[in-house]
Amino acid sequence: MLLLIICSPSGAGKSTLTRHLLATFEGLAFSVSHTSRPRRGQEEDGVQYHFTDRAAFETKIARGELLEWAEVHGNLYGTAVDEVERARAAGKVGVVFDVDHQGARQIRAKAPDAVSVFVLPPSMEELRRRLETRAEDTPEVIARRFAAATREIDHYSAFDYLLVNDDLENAKRAVEGIVRAELNRRHRNAGFAESLLQSTLRAPRA
Ligand code: ADP
Numbered sequence: 001m002l003l004l005i006i007c008s009p010s011g012a013g014k015s016t017l018t019r020h021l022l023a024t025f026e027g028l029a030f031s032v033s034h035t036s037r038p039r040r041g042q043e044e045d046g047v048q049y050h051f052t053d054r055a056a057f058e059t060k061i062a063r064g065e066l067l068e069w070a071e072v073h074g075n076l077y078g079t080a081v082d083e084v085e086r087a088r089a090a091g092k093v094g095v096v097f098d099v100d101h102q103g104a105r106q107i108r109a110k111a112p113d114a115v116s117v118f119v120l121p122p123s124m125e126e127l128r129r130r131l132e133t134r135a136e137d138t139p140e141v142i143a144r145r146f147a148a149a150t151r152e153i154d155h156y157s158a159f160d161y162l163l164v165n166d167d168l169e170n171a172k173r174a175v176e177g178i179v180r181a182e183l184n185r186r187h188r189n190a191g192f193a194e195s196l197l198q199s200t201l202r203a204p205r206a
């Protein structure tokens with residue numbers, strides 16, 4: 001199972017790139033996080049997030065139901081422990097986690113072979129522009145997220161891949177390339193190589 005972590009400062013484009021991956025690779029599932037953040041415009045419960053209140057979220061933490069969780073921009077976010085099993089049961093070959101750097105660290109600690117991608121904006125000015133043109137947050141929330149961007153970027157060195165999301169089409173190709181390469185890692189296809197060898201051994205000699 002490919003565990004793919006995508007992380008970036010808010011507004012750099014990780015949701016856009018994640019949507020592209022899910023549209024491109026049928027075998028990928030999106031890990032739907034739980035959050036205490038209020039729902040934005042077009043968001044649907046159970047699709048982008050499972051929306052919950054803070055008290056219910058804290059109960060989940062206390063019961064050990066979360067693989068990882070963190071407080072981000074004043075709200076709680078977390079991934080349920082059964083998210084990977086849910087994807088496996090649905091016949092998926094990979095799961096995409098859209099989490100902050102704290103969540104990425106916790107997932108890597110539990111699953112060291114997880115693959116992590118950090119998405120950078122081409123400039124801080126462009127990051128601000130994207131946060132503003134997305135027009136889904138209040139000016140206070142935008143200011144808070146922009147102020148947090150440098151602290152998030154500061155964690156880039158813990159990630160396997162660093163991707164600059166300047167031209168969107170290029171960035172889509174790049175993230176797609178990462179997934180294609182990772183799905184072809186030796187350990188993922190070793191079983192197939194072994195089955196070929198076995199079939200050769202069993203084949204009657206000419
Ligand atoms: P994040 O999930 O990292 O917070 P989003 O994917 O929501 O960011 O992107 C923030 C805004 O920037 C959205 O309005 C999105 O359409 C836009 N955007 C994303 N990538 C690019 C890009 N390469 N060029 C221009 N705009 C982009």
Ligand code: 5GP
Nearest residue numbers: 033069070072077078079098099100102103
């Ligand atoms: P947003 O409110 O813009 O959807 O997300 C804000 C931040 O929370 C983003 O950095 C996003 O990656 C992070 N986030 C979303 N879900 C989770 C999660 O389950 N765990 C953690 N640790 N962070 C999350």
